[in-house]
Amino acid sequence: MQIPTELLAKIDEAISHYPVSKRSASLPLLHLFQEQFGYISDESIAWIADKLGLEQINILELVTFYPMFRREPAGKVHIRVCRTLSCALAGADDLKTKLSEATGIHCSKHHEGFSHPPEVSPDGQFSIESVECLASCGSGPVMMINDDFYEAVAPETIQEILSKYK
Amino acid sequence: MSTEATTPKPVELVNVQIDGVWYQFPKGTKVIEACSQAGKFIPRYCYHPRLSTPGNCRMCMVELGMPKMGPDRKPELGPDGKPIHNWIPRPQISCAQEVSEGLGVRTDSKMVQDARKGVLEFLLINHPLDCPICDQAGECRLQEFSYDFGPAKTRFLEHKVKKPKRIQIGPRITLDDERCILCSRCVRFMREVAKDDVIGIVNRGSYSTITCHPNKTLDSNYSLNTVDICPVGALTSTDFRFKMRVWFLKETKSFCTSCATGCNTVIGARENLMYRQTPRENNDVNESWMCDYGRLNFHYLNSPDRLLAPVAKGVNEPDWTAALTATASALKSLPPSEVALIASGKMTNEELFLAAGLTQALGIMLHDIVPHTDAGDDILLSTDRNPNTAGAKLLGLCDANAGSKLPAIADGIRGGTIKGLVILGEDATALGLAESELRKLEVLVTTAMLPNLTTASAGYVLPGSGFAEKRGSMVNKSGRLQRLNRAIQAPGLARDDWEILTGLTEAITGTSLGLATIEDVFKAMSAATPALTGLSLSKIGDLGVQLPIA
Numbered sequence: 066m067q068i069p070t071e072l073l074a075k076i077d078e079a080i081s082h083y084p085v086s087k088r089s090a091s092l093p094l095l096h097l098f099q100e101q102f103g104y105i106s107d108e109s110i111a112w113i114a115d116k117l118g119l120e121q122i123n124i125l126e127l128v129t130f131y132p133m134f135r136r137e138p139a140g141k142v143h144i145r146v147c148r149t150l151s152c153a154l155a156g157a158d159d160l161k162t163k164l165s166e167a168t169g170i171h172c173s174k175h176h177e178g179f180s181h182p183p184e185v186s187p188d189g190q191f192s193i194e195s196v197e198c199l200a201s202c203g204s205g206p207v208m209m210i211n212d213d214f215y216e217a218v219a220p221e222t223i224q225e226i227l228s229k230y231k
Numbered sequence: 232m233s234t235e236a237t238t239p240k241p242v243e244l245v246n247v248q249i250d251g252v253w254y255q256f257p258k259g260t261k262v263i264e265a266c267s268q269a270g271k272f273i274p275r276y277c278y279h280p281r282l283s284t285p286g287n288c289r290m291c292m293v294e295l296g297m298p299k300m301g302p303d304r305k306p307e308l309g310p311d312g313k314p315i316h317n318w319i320p321r322p323q324i325s326c327a328q329e330v331s332e333g334l335g336v337r338t339d340s341k342m343v344q345d346a347r348k349g350v351l352e353f354l355l356i357n358h359p360l361d362c363p364i365c366d367q368a369g370e371c372r373l374q375e376f377s378y379d380f381g382p383a384k385t386r387f388l389e390h391k392v393k394k395p396k397r398i399q400i401g402p403r404i405t406l407d408d409e410r411c412i413l414c415s416r417c418v419r420f421m422r423e424v425a426k427d428d429v430i431g432i433v434n435r436g437s438y439s440t441i442t443c444h445p446n447k448t449l450d451s452n453y454s455l456n457t458v459d460i461c462p463v464g465a466l467t468s469t470d471f472r473f474k475m476r477v478w479f480l481k482e483t484k485s486f487c488t489s490c491a492t493g494c495n496t497v498i499g500a501r502e503n504l505m506y507r508q509t510p511r512e513n514n515d516v517n518e519s520w521m522c523d524y525g526r527l528n529f530h531y532l533n534s535p536d537r538l539l540a541p542v543a544k545g546v547n548e549p550d551w552t553a554a555l556t557a558t559a560s561a562l563k564s565l566p567p568s569e570v571a572l573i574a575s576g577k578m579t580n581e582e583l584f585l586a587a588g589l590t591q592a593l594g595i596m597l598h599d600i601v602p603h604t605d606a607g608d609d610i611l612l613s614t615d616r617n618p619n620t621a622g623a624k625l626l627g628l629c630d631a632n633a634g635s636k637l638p639a640i641a642d643g644i645r646g647g648t649i650k651g652l653v654i655l656g657e658d659a660t661a662l663g664l665a666e667s668e669l670r671k672l673e674v675l676v677t678t679a680m681l682p683n684l685t686t687a688s689a690g691y692v693l694p695g696s697g698f699a700e701k702r703g704s705m706v707n708k709s710g711r712l713q714r715l716n717r718a719i720q721a722p723g724l725a726r727d728d729w730e731i732l733t734g735l736t737e738a739i740t741g742t743s744l745g746l747a748t749i750e751d752v753f754k755a756m757s758a759a760t761p762a763l764t765g766l767s768l769s770k771i772g773d774l775g776v777q778l779p780i781a
């Protein structure tokens with residue numbers, strides 16, 4: 066697996082924070098990999114395990130435990146819609162449906178379950194997933210597009226917002 | 232070594248009240264163990280005394296009370312002169328807690344009963360309840376604790392979470408993830424004891440699933456121990472699964488004879504068939520474990536190819552007396568210098584003692600055992616795959632360098648100077664002799680359980696018994712004397728090997744050895760062997776005896 070030099074530097078820096086047990090660097094490394102590659106491949110799992118002197122199953126446990134880690138690539142633009150109670154009451158479901166229509170993503174209901182890959186538009190530009198609370202319950206429905214935060218999203222504004230990411 | 236270093240430190244005892252009665256326990260004792268010692272069994276899933284203690288299942292909850300301190304920071308005493316307790320208002324797990332001075336424990340209060348009911352209700356929420364077809368039935372802790380402590384009704388109306396079933400997680404293990412209660416014993420065993428960290432828990436919450444990394448399998452030589460410690464029917468032995476309901480098995484204490492370690496075991500048999508063997512705790516030998524290779528190395532006992540009747544002069548001779556007489560006169564027809572004897576490190580001490588007697592009766596000078604070695608590990612498995620090399624040395628069948636005389640014996644047979652061979656429980660082709668060379672022997676006598684190239688060439692074949700079919704003793708690699716007990720009978724006319732050897736020796740000498748039982752053989756052996764002085768088969772006990780040999 067090819068690891069860019071800057072990433073390697075960041076990895077070694079992260080590991081240096083845990084002189085007692087390299088194992089503790091597992092999560093920081095997973096974040097670095099997801100940032101770099103957009104998801105955690107099986108190859109990445111093997112690489113990290115090897116780097117930290119662990120078994121692959123030790124890393125796989127973490128990747129599957131935390132919902133923020135993906136094992137499949139997402140779209141270039143990744144949309145997270147909060148589905149927790151206040152946002153749900155404020156129309157999050159409707160928002161997600163409208164976003165899917167606008168981005169051409171076919172959103173099947175069964176993908177609301179556990180540990181399913183995010184749904185990606187046919188052109189690979191957008192992906193969408195429901196997430197738990199984004200910590201702005203008073204201004205639902207709330208969503209994040211990549212690292213940008215949007216509150217009280219009105220369905221009419223969707224096209225305008227998305228146009229920034231096309 | 233100075234005497235100071237050898238005197239053990241006095242154990243510090245602490246006073247603990249369990250269900251109203253005061254006891255003393257050594258400091259460091261886990262509360263769960265203290266309760267067991269006081270006769271109060273605490274249900275548990277994740278706790279195993281030989282593994283780390285994660286405290287994850289919550290099955291072992293009790294009520295704990297700390298001694299109530301007065302203003303003088305001394306415990307306040309009740310009318311009985313014992314400390315009064317401040318009870319913690321929530322149940323606490325007893326597996327991770329050590330006893331402390333004045334601690335109070337309630338193992339059966341309303342709070343504890345409710346806690347157990349609650350834990351069991353949660354454990355059964357997603358459990359498939361496929362008990363009727365589950366191979367763990369009869370030894371399932373989930374069934375047992377639900378029966379003893381669980382709520383009698385379900386309140387759960389939702390759909391259960393579906394998980395993988397009938398997964399071949401390794402070559403010898405079948406996994407049913409829906410039955411798993413996520414105690415993590417298997418994960419910890421593989422990590423801490425087998426040192427092969429291949430299984431883990433993926434996903435989260437009620438979706439949590441025991442699995443092996445997709446690129447790996449659970450194929451460690453110790454994998455089947457996870458089946459023993461799995462409290463439910465999640466991990467099952469592919470070999471034993473669905474062969475027999477466990478409550479029909481008659482259990483016999485024994486030990487494994489597949490290497491020089493001699494792991495203590497329990498044999499499960501029914502109607503003269505051996506179905507399984509599982510490890511039996513012995514802190515001086517195998518703790519609570521055994522290896523898969525040894526565990527599964529018994530199916531040959533049930534083989535349809537077993538030798539069922541003696542052969543003399545190349546033909547079946549169902550009459551043992553006639554067979555032994557014919558064998559004896561064939562052996563006597565040769566001068567002692569032309570006869571060699573090869574015994575086996577798989578024979579019991581009693582058999583080896585009698586084999587030594589046979590060499591004396593015939594005047595044989597050339598004798599040895601066949602070493603069997605293979606890769607060992609630093610867990611249990613020994614490189615010496617003979618279970619009783621130490622016994623063979625002790626009883627003089629071989630010298631310190633077992634097998635050193637075999638080349639001379641093989642050369643003698645090839646060169647024609649050896650015309651007679653007695654080979655006990657071994658295959659002579661293992662010495663590098665071809666079948667045609669064996670056929671050159673004038674007299675070839677062998678004891679055996681299964682046909683091999685030697686029995687095919689031998690004029691005299693005396694069918695013997697396997698380790699589960701006889702009583703007797705062996706000495707393991709660290710000099711521990713251990714005892715085999717009979718779990719099943721040998722098939723057909725096959726005999727206990729000590730009887731064969733006694734009969735043959737008596738047929739040769741024409742005088743009785745005065746040995747009516749295996750106990751008599753042991754007595755004669757211990758009288759002639761200083762290291763065994765004062766011992767008897769019954770004195771060996773279930774856990775064996777350390778002999779004064781290195």
Ligand code: SF4
Nearest residue numbers: 411412414415417461
């Ligand atoms: S498979 Fe058995 S031992 Fe392993 S976690 Fe599940 S219940 Fe426990």
Ligand code: SF4
Nearest residue numbers: 487490493494522525
């Ligand atoms: S380590 Fe040796 S004695 Fe123990 S189970 Fe394995 S083969 Fe048998």
Ligand code: FES
Nearest residue numbers: 286288289291326
């Ligand atoms: S046995 Fe104590 S928490 Fe599992």
